[in-house]
Amino acid sequence: MANSRAEQMVARLRDMQVASAGIVASALVSVDGLIIASALPSDVEEDRVSAMSAAMLSLGERIALELGRGSLEEVYIRGEHGYVLLTSVGSDAVLTALAQVEAKRGLIFLEMRRAADDLAEMLE
């Protein structure tokens, strides 16, 4: 029996985390801030990730447009202890990942972009 679409999306998130060592948590969030699928460790609250993702997406879109950078594609926030990365998934969702400070950003963005393409197809 085929897995449900939700299970397939979670599996795709887990594959991404395996492919790019350094991602410790990831979630697919709708533009209005609801979790579609997630692969989060127990110490990361789903509600917090979805709320922050939606807020960042909204402000990021506004900044990119107001400062003449066109429509939003990627955001990355570096803190002292690691990264938060967001990439758009079609026009209705965003893929958010948390990564450790020693992670290779180039690799992470590459794997996120690949996962985002696959997830966009699953959402269609």
Place this chain on the structure above:
Amino acid sequence: MANSRAEQMVARLRDMQVASAGIVASALVSVDGLIIASALPSDVEEDRVSAMSAAMLSLGERIALELGRGSLEEVYIRGEHGYVLLTSVGSDAVLTALAQVEAKRGLIFLEMRRAADDLAEMLE
């Protein structure tokens, strides 16, 4: 006669733009959203850059803390037509740069970090 501190800061921003081909505009903005110094082309409004910088800084700090990434160090937003990059300057200001889409991000962050260190000293 020595240049004023404001002139020195603008000169430092211009040097950064020369050192990292791809930065088309830059500004040093206080955490409350006031321009301290800027090197902007005529089609980029100072008020818009300062408002967006302060909004991004505020949300970026909140996201980094809420998602356990520690205090905010850098933000980058990629749009279809280019980047907006922010890096903290001491605890009271942020350096914002607009870059073209073909710009080399690694080089830009390196030059921004160097400029931020110099600007932090000038602000002391």
